[in-house]
Amino acid sequence: MTHPNPSSTPWSEDLRASAQLALACLDLTSLNDADTEVDIARLCAKAQGPFGPVAAVCVWPRLAAFARAQLPAHIAVAAVANFPDGSTDVARAVRDTSEIVQAGAQEVDVVLPYQALMAGEDRVVAQLLEAVRKAAAGLRLKVILESGVLQDPTLIAHASRLSLDAGADFLKTSTGKTAVSATPQAARTMLAAIAADPRANMVGFKPSGGIRTVQDAAIFIAATEELLGRAALSPSRFRLGASSVLTDIEAVLGGKVAPPPAKPGTY
Template identity: 60%
Template sequence: MTPPEAARLALACLDLTTLNDGHDTAGGEADVDALAARARGPFGPPAALCVWPRLAAFARRAAPPGVAVAAVANFPHGGTDVDAAVRDTAAIVDAGAQEVDVVLPWRAFAAGDEAAAAAVLRAVRRACDGRVLKVILETGELADDARIRRAAALALAEGADFLKTSTGKVPVGATPEAARALLETIADTPGCRAGFKASGGVRTVADAALYAGLVREILGADALAPQRFRLGASGLLNDIEAVLGGSAPAAPSSAY
């Protein structure tokens, strides 16, 4: 895959994200306006805009045609309060957003309370029936490979359409090792057509190409499409545009 090919794929599969902390609604709307403007860039649109639930309706109005809106639930803490997670999800659905990115209650899961983690995912799945559900596993905090794979299997069992690495709010986001664990869990689940989303520290087209290569290796070339591959990032678009515009510094071909 050449750098321009990797950049075009990354753009088509990009969830362009604004999840800044501490913004009131008005300030958040300005951020979403800026995000929507970036989504109208010269090289084509991203797959989706990803925002807070309170900004999902505004994002729907601001998004370019054909660009989905995703919003986050139970974010970023990943608590076990089912009612709170469902309230987030109901707000997203009522706003008309097409996708929900929910945080697995990973602390409870890591402590052995799989039932509490499953209860949140099950309730959110019911509350967003018909929407795309991405489950954020916070793999950098789970750390252990076996635990990551068990969390991935739980999320798939509760109806996840995508397995997503990270909120981007913890020190360790996406890693190739975690990506492989999630992708292999998808591949090893009979009849599963779930997708994979790399999020947390994905900043360059070379980063994106690495994860695309893992998707191709494990799920096959047909999975390299927005229906099964996403990249969650705010800064990645800068590098995509630099590569496609010819202004990016040359990267080693091995990066792609």
């Protein structure tokens, strides 16, 4: 993709460039318990908007095949596994993953067993992630750390290392189902873990939850560029799990007055 901000202008000041990148890297998501094919059809239509396509749509496994049938090949389908609670039930996580594979989706977003991690049960965490990695062979695997629950940078860094060791293609902050989702502080911890990994130039980062404006997105874009380099700013290595930001993206790209930025601390 052509880089939207070829200059040294900060992303927070070049909102049009930030909006273009955010759109191209957006995982447009619907994970409501009552979602139906009607809801996903609407989501897939939004994924092909007037300013260009998003990177992917993210749905429940039971709706992944339907989403795949609604979309052109260049928009990926992601679906969630072990979601949103991050249980230690390996069989359940593998069952979710197998359903996603059989649906023809391209990406799996799996929740790391974060409660087990907090209890010091590293081997339990590793076993589940390794089983999902094996079941998702050939698909892009994003591991959701639930960083807003882990909170402690040491725990977030440890979860990042376990995920990378298990073969994660992306580290993702949050399910969006907890009180605290993506924060700039957690993002920097996760990005530093990626930068220190032997596969640093292949692994991506996905902040997710609570990103409501292009200004919000620009914070995570800038941090990713700082810690992983400009080459990381493409859909293959940067995603945004932030469906609510699409309205602001389209306002910025359409030259309309955008809503005011979210207040600090609401990411």
